[in-house]
Amino acid sequence: MLRSGNERRQKxxxxxxxxxxxxxxxxxxxxxxxxxxxxxxxxxxxxxxxxTPFVSAVMRKDETVLPVFDLAGLLRxxxxxxDRLCLTAKHPRGPMAICIDGEMPVLQTLDxxxxxxxxxxxxxxxxxxxxxxxDVPIIALSKLGSSDQT
Amino acid sequence: xxxxxQRSGSxxxxxxxxxxxxxxxxxxxxxxxxAVDGLLTxxxxxxxxxxxxxxxxxxxxxxxxxxxxxxxxxxxxTRVVLLTHGGRHGSVRVDRVEGIRDVExxxxxxxxxxxxxxxxxxxxxxLVFEETVALLxxxxxxxxxxxxxxxxxxxxxxxxGPRVIxxxxxxxxxxxxxx
Numbered sequence: 001m002l003r004s005g006n007e008r009r010q011k012x013x014x015x016x017x018x019x020x021x022x023x024x025x026x027x028x029x030x031x032x033x034x035x036x037x038x039x040x041x042x043x044x045x046x047x048x049x050x051x052t053p054f055v056s057a058v059m060r061k062d063e064t065v066l067p068v069f070d071l072a073g074l075l076r077x078x079x080x081x082x083d084r085l086c087l088t089a090k091h092p093r094g095p096m097a098i099c100i101d102g103e104m105p106v107l108q109t110l111d112x113x114x115x116x117x118x119x120x121x122x123x124x125x126x127x128x129x130x131x132x133x134x135d136v137p138i139i140a141l142s143k144l145g146s147s148d149q150t
Numbered sequence: 151x152x153x154x155x156q157r158s159g160s161x162x163x164x165x166x167x168x169x170x171x172x173x174x175x176x177x178x179x180x181x182x183x184x185a186v187d188g189l190l191t192x193x194x195x196x197x198x199x200x201x202x203x204x205x206x207x208x209x210x211x212x213x214x215x216x217x218x219x220x221x222x223x224x225x226x227x228t229r230v231v232l233l234t235h236g237g238r239h240g241s242v243r244v245d246r247v248e249g250i251r252d253v254e255x256x257x258x259x260x261x262x263x264x265x266x267x268x269x270x271x272x273x274x275x276x277l278v279f280e281e282t283v284a285l286l287x288x289x290x291x292x293x294x295x296x297x298x299x300x301x302x303x304x305x306x307x308x309x310x311g312p313r314v315i316x317x318x319x320x321x322x323x324x325x326x327x328x329x
Contacts, residue, residue, distance in 0.1 A: 049217035051267030
């Protein structure tokens with residue numbers, strides 16, 4: 001269900017970064033595809049009273065229960081679209097569900113030279129790159145929810 | 151008022167877990183049925199701060215407040231759940247009782263490790279139902295909220311102490327059983 005952002009469909013160099021570009025609250029973000037377990041329709045979540053920042057719900061996915069990371073809350077935005085999507089993140093503590101905008105994510109291959117250091121974000125970032133007029137940070141999904149801020 | 155058990159899952163011989171599923175605000179919660187002595191309607195319980203049934207005193211536990219849940223106003227579905235565990239007793243006001251559920255062990259799953267705060271002591275596990283997930287409360291943690299406040303050793307009604315009701319056993323929906 002993902003579109004490819006590489007119009008010329010060149011074979012990626014081994015060192016290229018394969019990214020999934022999506023949006024939350026209209027803000028464009030990227031993650032490395034090898035940190036993504038899948039993208040699916042968002043299902044209703046069950047609130048779980050919690051003291052862990054931005055982890056306060058769970059969601060059933062088939063026979064498993066995934067914790068929900070509130071990335072929109074971390075970014076202080078609201079998820080857009082009636083048909084929101086669920087990005088399932090691979091995480092050292094187990095898979096995590098993240099609600100993202102209904103706009104279909106795009107696969108993109110990026111030359112590492114295009115990646116710049118990224119600072120000042122509310123999350124751990126692997127870097128950022130420019131896409132059109134946007135500066136798109138690359139979220140380190142494996143570190144989400146593990147730093148002091150998140 | 152009787153409670154009927156529903157079975158969740160397909161293996162009838164799985165000993166599983168019997169629980170009482172309730173709602174407070176938007177969250178489905180569950181108590182281990184072994185700890186539930188009975189249920190009172192809001193009409194019977196009123197606003198009493200303590201409930202006595204057959205000489206057992208159940209002190210109120212504000213689970214909604216401790217979980218920062220916005221409980222509904224008292225209504226016809228409001229119930230007070232009477233709990234006993236480890237020699238402690240307490241009563242918990244809930245928005246409504248969904249019923250008794252038998253849950254297969256395979257559908258009792260641990261709280262994901264991403265929850266790494268105090269909540270690890272609030273829940274024993276998660277219960278996976280057909281479409282939703284209920285949070286099985288740790289009864290020991292729940293009843294810690296029923297401890298006698300410091301300085302209060304007994305109920306002193308003559309000096310304007312807590313309002314107490316004595317409930318006759320007939321008004322309590324008794325120990326849960328499969329119907």
